Amino acid sequence: MGELDAALNIVSSIENSKIPVIGFVYPTGSYAWSAGTLVLMSTTIAAMAPGTVIGSCEPVEINPITGQEVFINESKILNAISQYFMEVAEFRSRNATFAHDCVFYNTNLGPEDALKYGVINFVATDLDSLLNEINGSTISGGVTYYVINPEVTYYQPGIGYQVYEVLINPTIQDLLAGIGLFLAIIGFAVRHYYLAGGVGIILMIIPMLTGLSVNWLGLALLIIGLAAIAIDVHAGFTTHASLFITGMILTVLGLILLQPTYSPQSWLMATNQVEARIVLYVLIAFVGGFGGFIAAKVIGIIRTRPLSERLYWPINDIGTAVDDINKDEIGYVRVRGGEYWRAKALENVRKGSRVVVVGVDGDTLLVKPSA
Incomplete structure (x- = not known):
């Protein structure tokens, strides 16, 4: 078929x-x-x-x-x-x-x-x-x-086509769609984890793309993967890197599907290997450069975090509210040049407004609007 x-x-x-x-x-x-x-x-x-x-x-x-x-x-x-x-x-x-x-x-x-x-x-x-x-x-x-002393050479499809066969399997498609729907519901229902719902949306989109050919599917997954990585980095990993990891997986799958494969030379009927390799090398260079940029961002974020949150609380530091946080509710604030912390508001604070850290409750900062 x-x-x-x-x-x-x-x-x-x-x-x-x-x-x-x-x-x-x-x-x-x-x-x-x-x-x-x-x-x-x-x-x-x-x-x-x-x-x-x-x-x-x-x-x-x-x-x-x-x-x-x-x-x-x-x-x-x-x-x-x-x-x-x-x-x-x-x-x-x-x-x-x-x-x-x-x-x-x-x-x-x-x-x-x-x-x-x-x-x-x-x-x-x-x-x-x-x-x-x-x-x-x-x-x-x-x-x-006449068949005289035949030499039998076995040829298997490349890894790209093997991955493609897995992705177009109806059982795998139903599984991805089901998990995606579940994650999307949970992600958008639980506050502060709404970006994690993006993982669910991505999983639901993949089965819709499996009608594409192997190369077009690879390109689509590559684009979606890079976009997911960029969004999570820009959001400061508020999805706890779930969107970042999903993006990395999709990027790798996209590169695998785009990888050109060749039959033994004696079987080739028509192929432009030079053109195929140019496309592959351009993709590797692009993804490598983008990956280096993302890695630099990740390393920068990691280095800005304290070695031990429990030993080094940012008491009296001024930060910025990441969410709208009503009094006695939990949200996120950004302090010390980019660190994200769970915070409980002692007074109503608005997203983007300046806040001051006045104390700690367990592992949660206590904040109020900065004067």
């Missing part, structure tokens, strides 16, 4: 390849539905392992916000996709009727039926047995293939 545009690009690359391409639905228990069926039919040699399935190619439209799937029933679209499937099948001398029916009727076939009806060329239990089957066989078109 997959995006139609991506499948069409893969099919085009396979059909224009100067070397034979083998498609193998493997191991047992696997499937190649929808776009996977189209890709399999486009290969020079198609094979399936026992216990696998292909078919179910009716196109669906996915809402990028809700993730809801809606089957497309418009004849214009169905006829166009069906005709393309049939052309791909006929190009490889395969069963065009199946190509038509799997689009209109979601027909499915197991390996034995697929071989019987001319959809695939071989049924094999594993890669070695498949290569043995191919060796000396004449495929439709009159070409005889």
